Amino acid sequence: MRRSMKFLLRPTGAQLIALAQCLEDHRELYNAALEHRRIVYAKTRTTVRYGDQSAELKHIRADDAQGQGRWSFSSQQSTLRRLDRAFRRFFERIHQGRAPGFPRFKSRGRFNTVEWPKDGDGCRWNSRPEHPTTAFVRIQGVGHVKVHQHRDVLGIVKTISVKREGARWYVLLSCDDVPVEPLPATGSAVGIDLGVCSLLTTSDGEHFANPRFLSAGVKLLSAATRDLARRSRGSKRHRDAAARVAALHGKVRRRRLDYAHKIANRLVRSYDLIVHEALQIVNMTKRASPKPDGNGSYLPNHAAAKTGLNKSILDAGWGVFLRILVDKAESAGREVVAVNPATTSRMCNRCGHTAKENRVTQAEFACGACGHTAHADVNAAINILRAGLALREAASAA
Numbered sequence: 001m002r003r004s005m006k007f008l009l010r011p012t013g014a015q016l017i018a019l020a021q022c023l024e025d026h027r028e029l030y031n032a033a034l035e036h037r038r039i040v041y042a043k044t045r046t047t048v049r050y051g052d053q054s055a056e057l058k059h060i061r062a063d064d065a066q067g068q069g070r071w072s073f074s075s076q077q078s079t080l081r082r083l084d085r086a087f088r089r090f091f092e093r094i095h096q097g098r099a100p101g102f103p104r105f106k107s108r109g110r111f112n113t114v115e116w117p118k119d120g121d122g123c124r125w126n127s128r129p130e131h132p133t134t135a136f137v138r139i140q141g142v143g144h145v146k147v148h149q150h151r152d153v154l155g156i157v158k159t160i161s162v163k164r165e166g167a168r169w170y171v172l173l174s175c176d177d178v179p180v181e182p183l184p185a186t187g188s189a190v191g192i193d194l195g196v197c198s199l200l201t202t203s204d205g206e207h208f209a210n211p212r213f214l215s216a217g218v219k220l221l222s223a224a225t226r227d228l229a230r231r232s233r234g235s236k237r238h239r240d241a242a243a244r245v246a247a248l249h250g251k252v253r254r255r256r257l258d259y260a261h262k263i264a265n266r267l268v269r270s271y272d273l274i275v276h277e278a279l280q281i282v283n284m285t286k287r288a289s290p291k292p293d294g295n296g297s298y299l300p301n302h303a304a305a306k307t308g309l310n311k312s313i314l315d316a317g318w319g320v321f322l323r324i325l326v327d328k329a330e331s332a333g334r335e336v337v338a339v340n341p342a343t344t345s346r347m348c349n350r351c352g353h354t355a356k357e358n359r360v361t362q363a364e365f366a367c368g369a370c371g372h373t374a375h376a377d378v379n380a381a382i383n384i385l386r387a388g389l390a391l392r393e394a395a396s397a398a
Ligand SMILES: [Zn+2]
Pocket: 348, 349, 350, 351, 352, 353, 367, 368, 369, 370, 371, 372
């Protein structure tokens, strides 16, 4: 099994500067390689291949020993491959007749990751069993950087990445052959409904609230984002405001992750089978409705900014949560099934009657045919569980 792990880096001042330079040089390489491809594409409508650019990299490194030559050849190749993937997606979209967005130059702040595709090649992970909470990662051109290792690394480290998030730096390990540690079977299955009022509701009637820190964080973030929009680009105030937005984003993200881990642990411990709605089809977040001002017009309520941010945070929350759940389930030998949520919120779980009117309010479900009433999210979660069980049965029959 493959798993990824993420740890906070604790670089020294000099290492911090070197890390920033390493990232900046990889960004420049990405942009230069993109420029090269653009020119060739504009002139000849042909594409430069990854192999051509990788071969050229040797000369670039030789000509710029103090600059690009400082870093690992492999991490630079990885950056060129990343560009290659962006081009593949571009040509795929053309092929499918969709509007193609030409791969874009990465500005500062839009390029935050450097990857070393193989442990030991330009970057080496150094766990120290005698010091379980401090590890080191040796990065070519940067040095031995201290790592806050908050958990054990399992399996074999394959690829190593360094990522900047606001003012913090992280190391990401992708590990192979991580052992599965199956939990004892419980004989129980559950459906989960992902919502707005409650983050998650189970078919057993358990509600997990959206934590208060999330809405508080959204408020602070909205204020900080508006503040950022007022500052003029390039000014010190703009830089400070941008740093504040990034720090708040980081804080919300970390606390949300923590919360998601807790809920996922609970579910994985209690159930052998967990059924959820397939996310890409759901669109649960409602727009904030505009308030009439009494003169036939509407008061500004910052709906666009608020909803956009709210939505992006909630959406990200669900995606993150499901990824964590699937990971944990896999290591515990549990099963996770995704179902199409098309009718789950409108269908009566007792008689199967399906109508929009069944859902009286966001929270209340009352069947128009049999009179069954229930919490709307619990009703949906039960339908989700049934759909998952049916799907599994069909799959085992085939
Ligand atoms: Zn009914």
